[in-house]
Every structure is written in C-alpha cells, then in structure tokens.
Amino acid sequence: MNNSLNNFIKCKTTAAEETTKIGQMLGNALEPGDIILLKGEMGTGKTTLTQGIGQALDVQSTVNSPTFIILAKHSKSKIPLYHADLFRLTEYENSIELDLIEDSKDGILVIEWPEIAEEIFPEEKIEIQLSHTSNSNERTIEIQDNYNKYGALLNKIYKEFQKQ
Secondary structure, three states: OOOOOOOEEEEEEOOHHHHHHHHHHHHOOOOOOOEEEEEOOOOOOHHHHHHHHHHHOOOOOOOOOOOOOOEEEEOOOOOOEEEEEOOOOOOHHHHHHHOHHHHOOOOEEEEEOHHHHHHHOOOOOEEEEEEEOOOOOOEEEEEEEOOOOOHHHHHHHHHHHOOO
16 A cells, blocks of 8 residues: 555554554544444454544443444534444344434444445445454454545554554
C-alpha cells in the first residue's frame, strides 16, 4: 500500500485495546448518518471496536452486543450511537421491518452481522471485516470507506497498525 489517501486499508492488532483504539479513531471522525457494517466470526472484536466508537462519542451507557434486543440506542452522548446486531435475524424480511437506516439518521449506526440485510444498506458506508489469525491474540482488520471521505483517517490508522 502506498502512502496516498486510500479508501481501503488492512492492518493488524495484537490486543483488544488496539481494536478499541481503532474504534476510538473512527468514532472521533464519524458524522451523523454514517453507517458502519462490522463483519467477522464470533470473537473477532466487533463489539470491542464498537465500544471504542462509543468511548469517542462519550456514550454514557454500557456498550454491549445487542444480540437479544437487536438494536441498542445510546442517546446520552455527543452523537447518538445506534448499535445493531442482526445475528439472530433469520429472514431478510425481518431486517426490512427494522427500518434501521431511517431510525438512526441523527446518529452513527453500527451493525454487527449485517450479511442478512446487505440489500437494505446504501452504497455509502464503511465496511469493516475483522478476522482471526494463527496467533490467538492477533486480528486482521480491513476497512473499506465507501463514503470516499475518510482517506486521511484510514492512512492514520494504517500507519499506526501496519504490523506485518
């Protein structure tokens, strides 16, 4: 990867605190209406990254995975954080009924397990893929900025976490 502004980066973290820091870096730059899709197997750090976003937004409530409630709204913050977990949805039609996009326009929408509902999300979004590596503490994090407005931020994240 060269050092020009990029809309895609791939980096590694070696501790949950580093994944949280990436979330904080993102959270400090996000704007109301932004959508973040988090993909990855269980235990790759999706909720940890979201907690970092929540810290950057000064969320006053606990940010946990909303697996059983599907959507948690954290409104006591600089910008509302809407944290959705679609893992338990079994049908595409259920995701349409949620109307996540419209209901979260005044804040940041972070969605774990978005695969069942990908058709409802606009082209403009940030997609993050988190993956396990052969080292149990290490994660590969790929970030795709489809807004084409966060290139400088992605470069900053890449420079800090470009471990080989």
